[in-house]
Amino acid sequence: MLDRPYTFINSAMSADGKISTKKRKQVKISGKTDFDRVDELRAGSDAVMVGIGTVLADDPSLTVKSEERRKRRVAEGKDENPARVVVDSQARTPPTADIFKKGTGKRIVVVSQAAPADRVAALKEKAEIIVCGKDEVDLEQMSVELKKRGINRLMIEGGATLNYAMVSRRLVDEISVFVGNLIIGGKDAPTFMDGPGIAERSEAVELRLMKYEQMDEGIVLTWKVL
Numbered sequence: 462m463l464d465r466p467y468t469f470i471n472s473a474m475s476a477d478g479k480i481s482t483k484k485r486k487q488v489k490i491s492g493k494t495d496f497d498r499v500d501e502l503r504a505g506s507d508a509v510m511v512g513i514g515t516v517l518a519d520d521p522s523l524t525v526k527s528e529e530r531r532k533r534r535v536a537e538g539k540d541e542n543p544a545r546v547v548v549d550s551q552a553r554t555p556p557t558a559d560i561f562k563k564g565t566g567k568r569i570v571v572v573s574q575a576a577p578a579d580r581v582a583a584l585k586e587k588a589e590i591i592v593c594g595k596d597e598v599d600l601e602q603m604s605v606e607l608k609k610r611g612i613n614r615l616m617i618e619g620g621a622t623l624n625y626a627m628v629s630r631r632l633v634d635e636i637s638v639f640v641g642n643l644i645i646g647g648k649d650a651p652t653f654m655d656g657p658g659i660a661e662r663s664e665a666v667e668l669r670l671m672k673y674e675q676m677d678e679g680i681v682l683t684w685k686v687l
């Protein structure tokens with residue numbers, strides 16, 4: 462058993478399981494109440510993590526939006542924002558990305574040994590660099606390294622490839638997903654979980670439904686990963 466953070470994924474998807482359109486850019490799927498729920502989840506986490514695909518597509522800031530929640534964190538002796546973590550084998554994170562520009566707090570970029578030295582050096586100015594894995598980030602090793610740095614509760618906010626990579630390696634404990642009232646369609650639009658997938662039912666990651674809650678024009682499902 463790995464000594465890793467309690468890890469959960471939160472996402473917003475259409476009724477047909479898409480997390481974006483075929484343009485693969487950020488789209489509004491949920492509403493005000495759900496964004497507030499996500500803000501509370503961020504505020505209660507030690508770190509918020511995304512894959513490099515999400516940074517390049519959406520340029521998220523991943524900050525806690527509510528001033529009251531940021532103050533609460535500071536009163537608890539924490540940084541205003543949870544640590545922001547990018548899983549990025551080749552150190553492609555732009556040094557101008559919003560995660561570096563917006564908000565205070567720690568930033569971590571997890572790279573592989575194959576990351577070009579010049580790009581790693583540029584990112585070192587902006588973030589702590591953790592090297593895990595030869596050609597791509599070794600997610601098991603990364604989880605252990607994050608725990609060693611005091612990250613006990615880790616929130617993953619996509620995207621499709623990282624979600625599946627983490628779940629299929631059994632590194633996720635819980636999943637919450639907002640299912641919205643729209644159909645996006647199209648084989649090129651990312652789904653909640655992409656990656657290689659499985660061939661046999663017996664290989665599926667099994668879940669237990671823990672909670673369902675109507676919200677905005679959709680529903681939030683919370684699953685425990687078995």
Ligand SMILES: NC(=O)C1=CN([C@@H]2O[C@H](COP(=O)(O)OP(=O)(O)OC[C@H]3O[C@@H](n4cnc5c(N)ncnc54)[C@H](OP(=O)(O)O)[C@@H]3O)[C@@H](O)[C@H]2O)C=CC1
Nearest residue numbers: 472473481485512513514515550598619620621622623626
């Ligand atoms: N609706 C929602 O809630 C959300 C939607 N999105 C959407 O998701 C899409 C982005 O998803 P996607 O393109 O899949 O990108 P991801 O954010 O999932 O990043 C995937 C990348 O992570 C890197 N990576 C490093 N190590 C690993 C590993 N061991 N296993 C797998 N990946 C690894 C890979 O790049 P490399 O090899 O270079 O390291 C890989 O291509 C966008 O369209 C975005 O808008 C994103 C977040 C939330």
Ligand SMILES: Nc1nc(O)c(N)c(N[C@@H]2O[C@H](COP(=O)(O)O)[C@@H](O)[C@H]2O)n1
Nearest residue numbers: 473488489490491499519521522523524
């Ligand atoms: N929970 C949720 N609902 C939606 O409708 C969404 N479009 C998203 N998107 C993701 O949230 C991230 C943006 O974060 P910041 O506002 O920049 O802090 C980004 O990665 C989107 O893909 N999430």
